[in-house]
Amino acid sequence: MDKFDDATLLRQEIANLFTGFIKKPSPEQEPIDPLTGKPFVFGDNGLPMVAMEPGTMQELAPGEEVEFNNPPGTAADYPNFMKQQLMAIAAGIGLPYEMLSGDMAGVSDRALRLIINEFRRRIQQIQHNQIIFQFCRPVWNRWLDMAVLNGSVFIPDYANKPRAYRRVKWIAHGWPYMHPVQDMQAQKMAVRSGFKSRSEVVSELGYDSEQMDGEIAADNRRADTHSLKYDSDGREEETGIN
Numbered sequence: 001m002d003k004f005d006d007a008t009l010l011r012q013e014i015a016n017l018f019t020g021f022i023k024k025p026s027p028e029q030e031p032i033d034p035l036t037g038k039p040f041v042f043g044d045n046g047l048p049m050v051a052m053e054p055g056t057m058q059e060l061a062p063g064e065e066v067e068f069n070n071p072p073g074t075a076a077d078y079p080n081f082m083k084q085q086l087m088a089i090a091a092g093i094g095l096p097y098e099m100l101s102g103d104m105a106g107v108s109d110r111a112l113r114l115i116i117n118e119f120r121r122r123i124q125q126i127q128h129n130q131i132i133f134q135f136c137r138p139v140w141n142r143w144l145d146m147a148v149l150n151g152s153v154f155i156p157d158y159a160n161k162p163r164a165y166r167r168v169k170w171i172a173h174g175w176p177y178m179h180p181v182q183d184m185q186a187q188k189m190a191v192r193s194g195f196k197s198r199s200e201v202v203s204e205l206g207y208d209s210e211q212m213d214g215e216i217a218a219d220n221r222r223a224d225t226h227s228l229k230y231d232s233d234g235r236e237e238e239t240g241i242n
Contacts, residue, residue, distance in 0.1 A: 001085035008078055020068040094122050113178055120175055127172045141166050174206025 075081075083103075090097040096115045098104055104112070144166060147153040155165055177183040190196040199209040223230065 001082065001089075004081065004085075008075065020066050023065050023067055095119070116178065124172070128170075132170045132172070136170055137166075137168075140168055169203075169208075171203050171206060171208060174204060 083101075086101045087097045090100040093100075096119050098107055098112065098115060099119065107115075144153070145162075148155055148158045158165060187196070187201050191198050191201060202209040202212055222228075
């Protein structure tokens with residue numbers, strides 16, 4: 001694709017090297033520049049050089065005529081070829097074409113949401129089946145073995161049941177909401193309907209539910225100490241705290 005793009009650019013550069021061609025009969029004497037009345041200034045190839053400037057009125061000698069260059073434009077299939085190549089590259093690396101090229105022409109909001117959801121499914125497969133399973137787990141197991149062996153971590157029965165201590169909850173980085181209000185309402189309805197747990201929702205955001213519960217409890221205690229009241233405190237609806 002890069003070669004085709006360079007070849008198209010080079011073709012345009014070569015086509016635009018010449019503005020026009022002056023055609024004249026065979027001279028019987030030394031040619032004179034009609035603008036200056038002096039002999040033409042010839043280039044290295046033995047041809048006279050005639051510069052073109054905006055607003056120039058060029059007077060030609062008797063028998064001379066000008067034929068302007070008409071360079072061809074880019075190939076008609078150039079945009080389609082480039083798009084097809086980018087689509088092939090995107091398919092090869094598992095990245096949506098719209099995210100690779102930045103071309104959002106003709107893509108609706110619903111279509112873009114479907115594209116991003118499919119892309120996220122692909123990334124989640126890589127996160128959990130490759131990065132976590134093949135990289136993070138072996139590193140954690142090796143680190144824990146070495147920590148127990150050199151005494152940095154004391155676990156008396158580690159040799160008998162190491163798997164019990166190797167169990168780790170891996171939480172990948174959370175995805176931002178595409179529609180914050182709608183997505184948050186959908187998560188709330190799923191939790192209240194029993195289709196999801198609150199811990200699962202927190203994990204999808206990239207946080208640990210136990211850590212978040214501790215932070216919320218600490219915030220509530222601090223708010224009670226200072227007699228503060230926020231909309232984020234949902235205890236009033238359940239316990240009637242004022």
